[in-house]
Amino acid sequence: MPEIKSAKTYKDRAKAAAAKPAALGNDIDLSTYISSTEEQPYRADPSELPAQAKEKMLEAGVILDDISQRSGTFIQMDNAPVHSSSRQEGIEVMAVSQALERYDWLSDYWWRAVAVDSDKYTAHIELSQSNGYFIRTLPGYKTVFPVQACLYLSKVQLAQNVHNIIIAEENSELHIITGCTTASKEEPGLHMGVSEFYIKRGAKVTFTMIHSWNPVVAVRPRTGVIIEQDGLFLSNYVIMKPVQSLQTNPLAKCVGENATVRFNSILVSTPGSMMDVGSRVLLNAKGAKTEIISRTITTGGNIVARGYIEGNAPEVKGHLECRGLILEGKGVIHAVPELKGTLAGIDLSHEAAVGKIAEEELEYLMARGLTRTEATATIIRGFLRVDIEGLPPLLSAELQRAVEASEEDLM
Numbered sequence: 001m002p003e004i005k006s007a008k009t010y011k012d013r014a015k016a017a018a019a020k021p022a023a024l025g026n027d028i029d030l031s032t033y034i035s036s037t038e039e040q041p042y043r044a045d046p047s048e049l050p051a052q053a054k055e056k057m058l059e060a061g062v063i064l065d066d067i068s069q070r071s072g073t074f075i076q077m078d079n080a081p082v083h084s085s086s087r088q089e090g091i092e093v094m095a096v097s098q099a100l101e102r103y104d105w106l107s108d109y110w111w112r113a114v115a116v117d118s119d120k121y122t123a124h125i126e127l128s129q130s131n132g133y134f135i136r137t138l139p140g141y142k143t144v145f146p147v148q149a150c151l152y153l154s155k156v157q158l159a160q161n162v163h164n165i166i167i168a169e170e171n172s173e174l175h176i177i178t179g180c181t182t183a184s185k186e187e188p189g190l191h192m193g194v195s196e197f198y199i200k201r202g203a204k205v206t207f208t209m210i211h212s213w214n215p216v217v218a219v220r221p222r223t224g225v226i227i228e229q230d231g232l233f234l235s236n237y238v239i240m241k242p243v244q245s246l247q248t249n250p251l252a253k254c255v256g257e258n259a260t261v262r263f264n265s266i267l268v269s270t271p272g273s274m275m276d277v278g279s280r281v282l283l284n285a286k287g288a289k290t291e292i293i294s295r296t297i298t299t300g301g302n303i304v305a306r307g308y309i310e311g312n313a314p315e316v317k318g319h320l321e322c323r324g325l326i327l328e329g330k331g332v333i334h335a336v337p338e339l340k341g342t343l344a345g346i347d348l349s350h351e352a353a354v355g356k357i358a359e360e361e362l363e364y365l366m367a368r369g370l371t372r373t374e375a376t377a378t379i380i381r382g383f384l385r386v387d388i389e390g391l392p393p394l395l396s397a398e399l400q401r402a403v404e405a406s407e408e409d410l411m
Helices: 007-017 051-059 096-102 104-109 120-127 359-366 372-384 393-410
Strands: 072-077 080-086 091-095 133-137 147-153 159-168 173-182 189-199 204-212 217-227 232-239 245-248 251-254 260-269 274-277 280-283 289-298 302-311 317-326 332-341 347-355
Touching: 007 120, 051 147, 051 173, 072 091, 072 133, 080 096, 091 096, 091 147, 096 104, 096 133, 096 159, 104 159, 120 159, 120 189, 120 217, 133 147, 133 173, 147 159, 147 189, 159 173, 159 204, 173 189, 189 204, 189 232, 217 232, 217 260, 251 260, 251 289, 260 274, 260 302, 280 289, 280 317, 289 302, 289 332, 289 372, 302 317, 302 347, 317 332, 317 372, 332 347, 359 372
Parallel strands: 072 147, 133 159, 147 173, 159 189, 173 204, 189 217, 204 232, 217 245, 217 251, 232 260, 245 274, 251 280, 260 289, 274 302, 280 302, 289 317, 302 332, 317 347
Antiparallel strands: 072 080, 080 091, 091 133
16 A cells, blocks of 8 residues: 555554444454455456356345446455456546555545544554555546445455545536445454545535345444535445444535435344444534435344434534334344534434334235235335435436345345
């Protein structure tokens, strides 16, 4: 990795934070994981990746055999980028290490949206070998098809370290679909990822994440977003496959007038799984708006569903909605909605509900010819359907396809 401006300062701050426990609990002993692995060969043609890897990536929404409907592609296996390409003018896709060598100014974005000393995981990424993707739209350009990125964990007991930078320049439009997955269905691993988003004036970014891990993988993403005047950031997060533990709480800052951010999450926690998932938004400029919506289901695992909105400027609006469904077993859903207003003239609201499928709803559908299983599936399908304003039709279809592909496992 090239030298970063003020790298010594980052290293010092990271060393001081390396022993700091995670703020959200459910701590992990990083010494039980390995940090390095053998180099992976670069593939100019991503379709030449091993068939098993491509199959697992496809489960997470990443298509490699036909990339004609993708504006760009990035693939990282363990800690090594193995493919990056752009198919459209005005769209840049490359390894972040390559981008740092090409652009001196990129170091100004390094650790600006996420603090390097946030916790032991951000510190580890700074102090260890890491790479990730750099995705950028040039001013005024719009993606015709989404850019896709995959972070693939193949080495047993590996700590995958990722640092991503995404920049949407003024009045540009960028759509990204990212899939994270693992080669094995039963081998342990750890994914740690920092993602920094910079949405410039009048720019729009939709970021759709589909995660497909395994029951013994731990996941620790750390995300920061800065949205300037009239910018829009739309985040969709889907995880319906088993995972040992997941802990994420992205922070978005609306720093320009009329900046908008929306977070949508669909989470399913299976027996033995622990998910601590949230979204935080600071409305720091006049007319900024946000909406945080989560749908959570437990079939025996534990979920903490967090949401935090803070209004610090006139005429800001925010709404937080968390709904949880307990299907069976000893699963727990803990909804933690928080609102903070610091001046008059703001409009913040929230609603939260946790419960089970109502018997009268089942009886209503069964009276119309459905079996109990079919009625349950119909209700769950409707519960998980979230209408996402502003999502392009292609991404909307792929998001729904990912949900439907997991429904059979859920039932």
